[in-house]
Amino acid sequence: xxxxxxxxxxxxxxxxxxxIGAEPAATPASSDAAPSGGYEVHDKxxxxxxxxxxxxxxxxxxxxxxxxxxxxLFDGKDLxxxxxxxxxxxxxxxxxxxxxxxxxxxxxxIQTKDQWGDVQLHIEWMEPKGTEGTSQHRGNSGVxxxxxxxxxVLDSYQSETYADxxxxxxxGQHPPLANAARPQGxxxxxxxxxxxxxxxxxxxxxxxxxxxxFNGVAVQDHANLIGPSSHKVLVSYPxxxxxxxxxxxxxxxxxxxxxxNIWVRPLAANPPTPTKAAGDNYYGKEEEExxxxxxx
Numbered sequence: 001x002x003x004x005x006x007x008x009x010x011x012x013x014x015x016x017x018x019x020i021g022a023e024p025a026a027t028p029a030s031s032d033a034a035p036s037g038g039y040e041v042h043d044k045x046x047x048x049x050x051x052x053x054x055x056x057x058x059x060x061x062x063x064x065x066x067x068x069x070x071x072x073l074f075d076g077k078d079l080x081x082x083x084x085x086x087x088x089x090x091x092x093x094x095x096x097x098x099x100x101x102x103x104x105x106x107x108x109x110i111q112t113k114d115q116w117g118d119v120q121l122h123i124e125w126m127e128p129k130g131t132e133g134t135s136q137h138r139g140n141s142g143v144x145x146x147x148x149x150x151x152x153v154l155d156s157y158q159s160e161t162y163a164d165x166x167x168x169x170x171x172g173q174h175p176p177l178a179n180a181a182r183p184q185g186x187x188x189x190x191x192x193x194x195x196x197x198x199x200x201x202x203x204x205x206x207x208x209x210x211x212x213x214f215n216g217v218a219v220q221d222h223a224n225l226i227g228p229s230s231h232k233v234l235v236s237y238p239x240x241x242x243x244x245x246x247x248x249x250x251x252x253x254x255x256x257x258x259x260x261n262i263w264v265r266p267l268a269a270n271p272p273t274p275t276k277a278a279g280d281n282y283y284g285k286e287e288e289e290x291x292x293x294x295x296x
Contacts, residue, residue: 034275063124079096081112083111085109094110099260102259122262124190126185129185139153145192150170209223210222
């Protein structure tokens with residue numbers, strides 16, 4: 001865990017999120033601003049949801065394809081979407097091996113050039129066969145949302161560590177609800193819904209939340225994050241508001257963990273709930289009235 005200090009330093013020191021010259025990635029604007037008085041149930045004034053073509057599922061032999069609106073961060077071809085987190089602006093120092101993104105141990109973490117807030121994240125990782133060590137020294141890495149909130153990567157297959165530090169844990173805060181780890185040499189899958197912390201001026205009104213499926217198993221259910229991840233420390237949010245977006249960061253903990261098929265979908269805010277029962281703006285009102293006339 002000693003390398004996690006660097007992740008926090010990169011994220012918090014001076015709040016220097018623009019250090020690599022990247023603009024924050026666009027968040028889908030909510031087109032569902034409620035009319036005065038709010039929506040009715042089944043309200044025809046609600047905008048229709050955007051159409052998204054689903055992707056395909058991965059197999060051990062082949063990564064799947066992303067949804068049509070996903071931003072692909074790594075597809076096995078290059079590291080053009082990534083940069084060094086330790087040396088601002090420099091190329092990501094990790095290796096590309098047979099379509100896999102592989103940690104080059106002791107070169108430091110890497111992070112995306114773009115910045116993200118509320119997102120759906122898909123990422124696959126694999127512990128090479130023959131990975132040795134115990135507890136936190138067995139295939140350790142991490143996925144940091146906004147460069148601050150860690151979803152732990154670790155070889156947890158028939159290997160024990162502290163509960164809030166295994167694969168699927170929100171490091172130091174929430175143990176996973178289950179250990180769904182596969183053996184070494186097999187691809188593991190994280191599917192994540194992340195909601196960034198929300199502020200009203202200087203006041204924190206909503207902490208960050210994370211929902212995680214680990215190899216299809218729910219291991220975090222809208223878990224609240226009590227602050228940026230750290231080691232041995234009972235964390236909290238800093239006095240100054242965090243930025244609304246930050247980079248996706250992958251940790252170098254000295255182990256050659258493999259990654260593939262990384263993509264995100266920026267998420268809009270949830271549409272507002274209705275405030276009244278179906279009435280004058282009921283979606284099927286005209287059709288029902290027409291049917292009633294035909295029956296007379």
